[in-house]
Amino acid sequence: MGGTTASQSAERSLALIAGREAWNDESPTRSAVTKVAGVLEAAAFFTAAVLGWTYHLTARNRPNSSVIVLAPIAFSIICLLFSVRQLLLVLIGRDLPFPYGARVVVRSVLALALITSAFAVMPGWASLNTWPIGIALGADAALTSWALGWHLRPARWWPAFIVSPYHLGAVGGLLGAAAFQPTGSVWSTAFPVLIALHLWVVIASLIAYGLNQLNDNEKADRERAYSSAASIEHQKNAHWLHDDLCAQLRLVSIQVQSRSIELEDVAQLLDDLDHQIRLRQLYAIFATETVRVAEIIQPWLRRAQNNGVLIDRVPSLDEVSMIVSTEVGREFSHAVSVLTSNALNAGATRISFDVTQTEHHLSIAITDDAGGLTTPELPVGRALWSLQQDLGQDQLVVTPTATGTKVQANVALTERNHRGAVVAR
């Protein structure tokens, strides 16, 4: 943030108190360093609770005030609350949808209760045992700043704490009390607490710095991986352009130059090339793991259209907006390919495409006007027969219609391809 005014400082503090979940609009980042920071924070709070109980149970002179007796219980509850919540965030990734103001209030109250109970459980120099809270603070600050898009500068935290009004006020009060209490109790009770607070800030700074470095390293690794993947993809594309696309274009060019081909054939060759390019586009989308059914059937709609076939019916976006896993997508694409080619080869002049989805299957049905076909007639070894073997005997349904055939292929949405279909906008 870099601002220096009091209001900017207050805003910064409130943003940190609100915590990372207040700023996490995106689906949770499951990067390794985020998980490390979350687990570190959870472990730190757990350790603090354990240290608190260890000290409480082993201390020689335990206070007997009822408030002090309840302090370890309150301290452990708060620590475990923070710890379990962080673990759940790491495992599940989502928090309860508290509004911003409520988050600030709840976390402020819990923080105040944590500090009070911590120093009540471990008074005097024993308060240095609360060092794990510094780790938790550093991890929490790092997580929040990443969610905010805020570049951390932990090296400035301790100097800023020393000159902060809170610290100066505490030091002033301490000196004043020491001047009027010659017994030295101030130096044995309040002064250690101040030192413990310094310890928290220093540890928090070190932890935040370390996590920030890890985060930067992970980002750099990710960038390198993206760059490497992009480079491989460019090489593949260049290879494909050279081997397939340019060769095919050259073939058409030579045929035209040698006058060995009719104009209609040139158009057909170019349409074939267009189809190959669109299939290539589809395979590229498969690699993204976010392919929609609409994108899978589109090349085959164009293929049919360019073959002079009239397309009577196609599904709308509402019916084909499902996003499917790559595995389902490839099987579905194969089914659409076989069914469309089958109709075109049979001499269809009109085709309809229908897509339906049930809990267990994603189905494509293609209805044509190219005469009849029944299941027992499927020639062994041909594409339709192979598709039936792939999908299962009952999953390729051939139904004669008045003018032709309706063939429906049901692609399984099983645990094997567990991502299945999800409805997308």
Place this chain on the structure above:
Amino acid sequence: MAQLLLVDDASALAELFALAIESKLGHSVAVAVALADVGDALKKIDHLDLAIVDLSFPQEQGTGLDALAEIHLACPSAKLAIITQGDLWVAQVLRDAWELLPIATVISKSAPLAYQLAAIESVVTTGSAPVDPAVQTLLPATRSPYRTLSSFASLVHHGGHAKLWTALLSSNDPSYKEIADISGLKLNTVKNYRAQLLPDLVTHGLDEPTLRQMRDFAIRCRPFLAPYLDVRDCK
């Protein structure tokens, strides 16, 4: 003879297609090969019957949506048609155009020429034509009655929202910190403004969008959002 305007950045293809329309259908066709040329082209035409607009302009900052909005504003009576490859690259822009503007038809660039010409002639003579089947799968069965040009007014309740959208439009990688820095708003104010807009964004198909998704939406629909950002009194 009808007056047509063809807007497509593939200049050679556009000229050839315009020639085909003129020779086969007998209509007059003006061609604009850049979004910036659309205004000049409109000035040169007395009366526009049909504008045929491509959606993808990869060398420019805008999309065909900008051209469609400009034409619709200048000539509300002109019919609007889209000619597009209709692939994933333009799917969202196509949907926005379809839902927000009175698009008479959508023609696939990969369709046979005769099919394309028949669709154009149908729009000229009857006012509409069936959407090309190859592109139909990218469009919803019905247009949402709630998603209209006027629905963008509810995305700018006050000057603070205008600041938020303006900051999003100028941000490369929006985070709360960056938007706060650009807009001068406080972090929690940015958060509150985003929360206030969430119910209205559902109309535009955005369910709990991130700042990045809001930025993409704002850039895509800039021609419809911008008028509300300009006229509001920003505090």
